[in-house]
Every structure is written in C-alpha cells, then in structure tokens.
Amino acid sequence: MSTTEIVIADSLSDTLETGPGARWWPNPLKELKARRAVNDQLRALNPETDFHQIAKLVVGRVFADAFFNDALFTVAYWRQIAIRTIAPVLHQSGRGKTYETTKRVDDTLLFFGFLYRDGWQTRRAGATIDRLAAMHERFKIPPDDFRYTLSGLCFEPVRIPEILGCQVLNEREARALFLFWREVGRRWGVDVPEEQAAFRAWMEHYEDTVYERTPEGPQLATAMGDDFCKRFFPGPLKGLGYTVLRCCADDHLLDTVGQPRPSRVSRRIVGLLVRAFAAFRRWVPASSAPQLLRQWNREYGTALDPMIVGPDWAKKIAPEHRRQAKAGQCPFAAAKATLQGAESDSQSHTPGAPSP
Numbered sequence: 001m002s003t004t005e006i007v008i009a010d011s012l013s014d015t016l017e018t019g020p021g022a023r024w025w026p027n028p029l030k031e032l033k034a035r036r037a038v039n040d041q042l043r044a045l046n047p048e049t050d051f052h053q054i055a056k057l058v059v060g061r062v063f064a065d066a067f068f069n070d071a072l073f074t075v076a077y078w079r080q081i082a083i084r085t086i087a088p089v090l091h092q093s094g095r096g097k098t099y100e101t102t103k104r105v106d107d108t109l110l111f112f113g114f115l116y117r118d119g120w121q122t123r124r125a126g127a128t129i130d131r132l133a134a135m136h137e138r139f140k141i142p143p144d145d146f147r148y149t150l151s152g153l154c155f156e157p158v159r160i161p162e163i164l165g166c167q168v169l170n171e172r173e174a175r176a177l178f179l180f181w182r183e184v185g186r187r188w189g190v191d192v193p194e195e196q197a198a199f200r201a202w203m204e205h206y207e208d209t210v211y212e213r214t215p216e217g218p219q220l221a222t223a224m225g226d227d228f229c230k231r232f233f234p235g236p237l238k239g240l241g242y243t244v245l246r247c248c249a250d251d252h253l254l255d256t257v258g259q260p261r262p263s264r265v266s267r268r269i270v271g272l273l274v275r276a277f278a279a280f281r282r283w284v285p286a287s288s289a290p291q292l293l294r295q296w297n298r299e300y301g302t303a304l305d306p307m308i309v310g311p312d313w314a315k316k317i318a319p320e321h322r323r324q325a326k327a328g329q330c331p332f333a334a335a336k337a338t339l340q341g342a343e344s345d346s347q348s349h350t351p352g353a354p355s356p
C-alpha cells in the first residue's frame with residue numbers, strides 16, 4: 001500500500017469513527033488480518049516525513065487500548081501536578097475541573113484524539129488548537145509550563161517503559177511522536193527546541209529545578225489515580241490499580257505528588273507484564289480502525305466536535321477568541337503574549353480561575 005493509499009483509507013475510517021453506526025467485524029479472521037496489516041502500514045512510513053501518520057497509527061490502532069492510554073495520561077498528569085506553578089492552576093481553589101475527574105479525563109483525551117486525527121496543518125486542526133489556546137488564556141500560565149506539558153506528550157510514552165525496564169515504542173515511533181507534538185506545539189505558539197535530545201534534556205533539567213510538593217499536589221494526584229482505578233480496577237482492585245500507576249513513575253515524581261513508592265518486586269512484575277502485553281500488541285494491534293475518540297465519548301454522542309468538547313465554562317470559547325500570536329509568528333513572542341494575556345485577565349479574575 002502506498003503512503004497516499006494509506007492516507008485515503010485512513011481518513012475514510014476516521015470519518016466512520018465519528019459517524020453513527022460503529023464499525024462491526026463479523027469475521028474474526030478478516031479482522032485479525034486487517035489488524036496485522038497495520039504493522040505493514042507502519043513499516044512503510046518514514047518518521048521524518050510521515051510522523052503524523054505514524055503517531056496516529058501507533059496511538060489509535062496498535063496501542064489503542066483505553067487502559068494503556070489512560071494509565072499513560074494519569075502518570076503524565078501527575079508530572080504536571082509535580083510542577084510548583086502548575087498544581088495551583090489545576091486546583092483553582094478546589095474548583096478545578098480535575099475534581100470532575102471523569103469528564104476532565106474524557107475531554108482531554110478527546111482533544112488529544114482530535115489532534116492525532118487532524119494533525120496541526122489543516123484548517124480544522126488549526127481551529128482546534130486555537131480554541132484550546134483560547135481556553136488556556138483564561139489562566140496565568142508561564143511559557144515554560146506550556147513547554148513542559150508538551151514535553152510530556154513527546155516523551156512520557158518512552159520514559160514510562162524505561163522506568164519499567166522495557167521498550168514499547170521503537171526509535172522511529174518515538175521520533176515520530178516527538179516531531180508530531182513539536183509541530184502541534186509550534187502551531188499553538190509554544191517554543192519547542194528543534195532537536196529531540198535537547199528537548200528531553202530540557203525537560204529533565206526543568207523537573208530537577210521546579211518539582212515541588214505543593215499543598216494541592218497530593219489531592220490532585222489522588223483524584224486522578226481514583227478515576228483511573230474506578231475505570232479499570234474497581235472496588236477491591238483499587239490497590240492493584242494504584243500499584244500499576246506508581247510503578248510507571250519514578251521516585252522523584254512519587255515523592256513530589258505524595259504517592260508511596262512501590263516495591264522493587266512490584267516494579268519488576270509490572271514491567272514484565274507491560275513487556276508481554278506490548279509484544280502481544282506488536283503481533284496483534286488493538287484495532288484495525290482508528291480508536292482515537294470513541295472510547296472517551298460518553299457525553300457528546302454523534303455531535304462530537306472539538307468546538308463543543310470541554311468544561312461548561314469553555315462552551316462559548318471559539319478559536320477566534322484567541323488573542324495571542326498564531327503559527328508562523330516568533331514562538332518567543334507568542335509565549336510572551338500568552339503570559340501578558342493571562343496577566344491582563346488576572347486583573348479581572350482570580351488568578352487561575354475561569355471566567356464565569
């Protein structure tokens with residue numbers, strides 16, 4: 001299959017994902033063959049040029065399991081909570097949407113699904129990014145924190161397996177994820193380093209400098225952990241769910257967000273399980289059709305649209321409400337504008353509080 005054919009087939013099935021009448025495969029053998037074909041599609045792509053396609057196939061098909069993606073997101077969110085300037089913004093005097101956790105997680109993963117589906121280069125993608133940026137302008141967020149959040153999207157899928165002593169993504173896929181989120185970030189106006197290694201080094205240095213246990217951190221981390229367990233480790237299995245999450249985090253992170261460290265044996269066992277599951281997914285990808293949106297769509301039905309998704313206070317926020325710089329402008333200027341916009345906002349609102 002040529003790259004063009006893959007793109008056409010892909011956008012057709014993307015349309016199916018959001019449309020009514022979910023895909024149904026009556027023939028398991030046909031389905032198995034279709035899933036295995038995803039591996040061939042991946043091999044045919046070049047990470048330097050086809051990084052959007054690779055990111056979409058890896059996240060939306062090979063490792064499309066909701067369990068995998070939610071665990072990754074929860075640990076990545078813990079990393080946000082560990083940053084001393086991010087935790088208070090997410091907490092918002094106890095009114096933060098993190099505490100409406102299920103909706104917050106679903107909505108965020110839907111937005112990520114839209115971005116993986118649409119990329120950054122089309123009008124539709126640009127509108128999603130502008131709307132997200134406009135939503136964030138309501139908060140006082142330093143440019144480095146935007147860069148840090150983005151670094152998690154680039155590197156957490158690589159770092160978690162490293163912590164567990166295994167490898168899930170190969171180098172081509174890790175490269176594709178970096179390039180994909182770098183471009184999304186730049187379209188947003190975030191200053192992202194050109195080089196993958198330089199960005200990862202920056203991320204680690206930032207963590208060494210600004211990780212701090214805040215009063216809000218442990219409460220936020222528990223809200224996220226509880227939501228993950230409620231979905232995948234309900235009732236008496238909750239402890240097991242937390243062990244899985246803690247094994248995916250390093251000690252520095254756990255200490256900062258007030259989570260106990262798991263034993264070395266737990267880490268080893270979880271590492272072996274993840275390794276085995278990842279190997280199985282390489283053999284049989286999770287889905288032959290995109291699964292970027294469906295599993296997080298409890299609320300929107302067939303009206304699923306990036307212009308509607310989000311917390312209630314953001315319902316009226318549209319892409320054109322964005323005040324600051326857009327793609328093509330100097331990223332430093334954009335970052336500065338973000339800060340200035342937030343500062344002017346904070347004159348009329350409590351810092352970190354959404355507008356009514």
Ligand code: HEM
Nearest residue numbers: 086089096097098104107108111141145146149150310311
């Ligand atoms: C470029 C990096 C970032 C991306 C891709 C991103 C992504 C998102 C997404 C997809 C949502 C929508 C969630 C929903 O609809 O409920 C969201 C909401 C939000 N984000 Fe971000 N974000 C980024 C950076 C940050 C940073 C650095 C902070 C905090 C300092 C932050 C704070 C918030 C807040 C407060 C909300 C509103 C929902 C709430 O109250 O929890 N974001 N973000």
